[in-house]
Amino acid sequence: MNTNGNGSPEPNDGLRLKTGLAEMLKGGVIMDVTNVEQAKIAEEAGAVAVMALERVPSDIRRDGGVSRMSHPNMIREIMAAVSIPVMAKCRIGHFAEAQILQSLGVDFVDESEVLTPADNRFHIDKWAFDVPFVCGARNLGEALRRIGEGAAMIRTKGEAGSGDVVHAVEHLRAITTGIRELTQLRDDELMTAAKDLGAPYEIVRKVARDARLPVPNFSAGGIATPADASLVMQLGAESVFVGSGIFKSEDPASHARAIVQAATHHLDPVKLADVSSEIGAAMPGIETSKLDSSELLQTRGW
Amino acid sequence: MVTRLMTTPRASPTPVSNGSIGVLALQGDFAAHAEALRRLGHQSFEVRDPTQLRDLDGLVIPGGESTTILRHFDRQPEWLRRLTDFARSGRLVFGTCAGLILLARSVQPHQPSLGVLDVTVERNGYGRQLDSSICRGSWTQAEPSNPDIEIVLIRAPRIVSTAAHVEVLAHLDDEPVLVRQNNIFGATFHPELAAGLDVYERVIALGMRLVPQTEA
Numbered sequence: 001m002n003t004n005g006n007g008s009p010e011p012n013d014g015l016r017l018k019t020g021l022a023e024m025l026k027g028g029v030i031m032d033v034t035n036v037e038q039a040k041i042a043e044e045a046g047a048v049a050v051m052a053l054e055r056v057p058s059d060i061r062r063d064g065g066v067s068r069m070s071h072p073n074m075i076r077e078i079m080a081a082v083s084i085p086v087m088a089k090c091r092i093g094h095f096a097e098a099q100i101l102q103s104l105g106v107d108f109v110d111e112s113e114v115l116t117p118a119d120n121r122f123h124i125d126k127w128a129f130d131v132p133f134v135c136g137a138r139n140l141g142e143a144l145r146r147i148g149e150g151a152a153m154i155r156t157k158g159e160a161g162s163g164d165v166v167h168a169v170e171h172l173r174a175i176t177t178g179i180r181e182l183t184q185l186r187d188d189e190l191m192t193a194a195k196d197l198g199a200p201y202e203i204v205r206k207v208a209r210d211a212r213l214p215v216p217n218f219s220a221g222g223i224a225t226p227a228d229a230s231l232v233m234q235l236g237a238e239s240v241f242v243g244s245g246i247f248k249s250e251d252p253a254s255h256a257r258a259i260v261q262a263a264t265h266h267l268d269p270v271k272l273a274d275v276s277s278e279i280g281a282a283m284p285g286i287e288t289s290k291l292d293s294s295e296l297l298q299t300r301g302w
Numbered sequence: 303m304v305t306r307l308m309t310t311p312r313a314s315p316t317p318v319s320n321g322s323i324g325v326l327a328l329q330g331d332f333a334a335h336a337e338a339l340r341r342l343g344h345q346s347f348e349v350r351d352p353t354q355l356r357d358l359d360g361l362v363i364p365g366g367e368s369t370t371i372l373r374h375f376d377r378q379p380e381w382l383r384r385l386t387d388f389a390r391s392g393r394l395v396f397g398t399c400a401g402l403i404l405l406a407r408s409v410q411p412h413q414p415s416l417g418v419l420d421v422t423v424e425r426n427g428y429g430r431q432l433d434s435s436i437c438r439g440s441w442t443q444a445e446p447s448n449p450d451i452e453i454v455l456i457r458a459p460r461i462v463s464t465a466a467h468v469e470v471l472a473h474l475d476d477e478p479v480l481v482r483q484n485n486i487f488g489a490t491f492h493p494e495l496a497a498g499l500d501v502y503e504r505v506i507a508l509g510m511r512l513v514p515q516t517e518a
Contacts, residue, residue: 017434017435017454020495021431021457023330023331025367026333027327027332028367028370048329048366083425132431257377261377263329264329268350
């Protein structure tokens with residue numbers, strides 16, 4: 001990839017370390033938590049990482065207002081309380097928040113559409129950081145632009161805080177279909193493909209050759225049940241982020257344990273039936289087709 | 303007994319060049335291990351059920367989160383017995399990072415483990431992600447063709463002590479990073495993510511020689 005800032009065709013050490021941590025998180029569940037108690041419940045249930053944020057997306061949606069990076073003390077407390085990686089969100093384009101999160105020593109930064117964007121045109125130059133970034137994407141072009149900016153992990157965007165998996169599915173299919181299409185093109189067609197995708201040519205060539213993204217691809221947004229986790233993983237996601245889906249469910253600990261099992265045994269319907277039998281009600285959802293387009297979080301990102 | 307096949311191969315069973323090696327795929331970078339094994343010419347299998355261990359010649363326990371993998375063992379306690387039996391059968395077991403933690407005799411801060419490799423490890427002993435690094439380590443018995451090795455440390459565990467019968471195959475500064483107790487190998491780092499597969503290849507070559515073939 002000609003995207004590592006030094007013109008070399010292969011990932012540099014910095015990117016290898018960043019995507020290396022993303023590799024370690026595969027086959028797992030990253031859970032949104034808003035305090036130390038929830039972080040401990042998530043770790044105990046088998047989360048591979050926690051995302052520290054002040055309000056889960058469904059509360060952000062309900063309360064409205066400007067949503068920003070979490071308070072540093074809350075992030076520090078969670079980092080001290082658990083042994084697994086801790087992620088935190090900054091606003092799209094808000095590189096100062098990202099600098100602060102890096103100085104706190106978080107393990108991953110999520111440049112997230114769930115928070116209110118700070119820049120309506122530009123994302124963060126993620127090559128400028130040592131901490132790895134994860135970014136959302138709704139299609140292949142958006143994913144490759146974020147990778148071009150230095151993201152070490154992509155999470156396909158569902159509609160956060162909705163409990164409705166439909167958009168996670170739509171966007172995951174958009175990305176995997178887009179990859180398959182690229183692999184069918186002749187070499188002399190790839191530059192126009194890059195132009196149409198709005199994505200860096202070198203990364204387009206690499207994806208066409210390898211038939212996969214150059215960084216891990218996880219799924220996020222609207223995943224509320226073990227069956228949802230299985231669905232997105234069978235469609236090609238390598239791990240799942242569960243936001244409101246855990247701590248807005250009837251019994252968060254058992255719900256969390258069940259989704260952890262589902263992420264691993266996503267191809268085993270007998271085990272999925274077992275774990276689905278052991279949980280209470282999932283989070284109350286919002287049918288996303290009933291939302292006004294101005295209420296959608298997923299359309300943030302350029 | 304510590305055998306030193308690394309530099310003095312003795313009369314031993316013909317190395318198994320294409321044995322089938324499983325990768326524990328409960329959670330972690332099992333895909334990177336499967337890719338490394340494929341590049342080395344081995345068939346590899348993703349192992350998600352303990353009954354799958356029966357037909358394997360070797361097993362890799364990948365990096366990931368040890369706390370998560372332990373929850374899977376809790377859910378299906380048969381894993382503990384089957385994995386311990388597998389390790390005692392003499393077949394290759396190779397744990398990297400979280401895999402090393404799961405094999406270790408003792409873990410700091412305390413958490414359960416299989417206890418088949420007599421080392422004490424400290425989780426996240428090299429720090430958080432911002433302390434992760436790629437550096438050069440050394441073989442304990444260096445060869446001119448192989449003076450040093452690439453060490454990819456990601457939120458890595460540190461080996462704080464080893465029993466006398468545990469052989470240190472490689473070290474970083476003065477600390478062990480790759481150890482061996484007969485057929486059981488553990489690395490604090492990620493040979494599956496290295497630019498070259500020299501470490502991975504060496505471990506497989508050493509471990510697969512030990513596959514019991516005494517009937518022959």
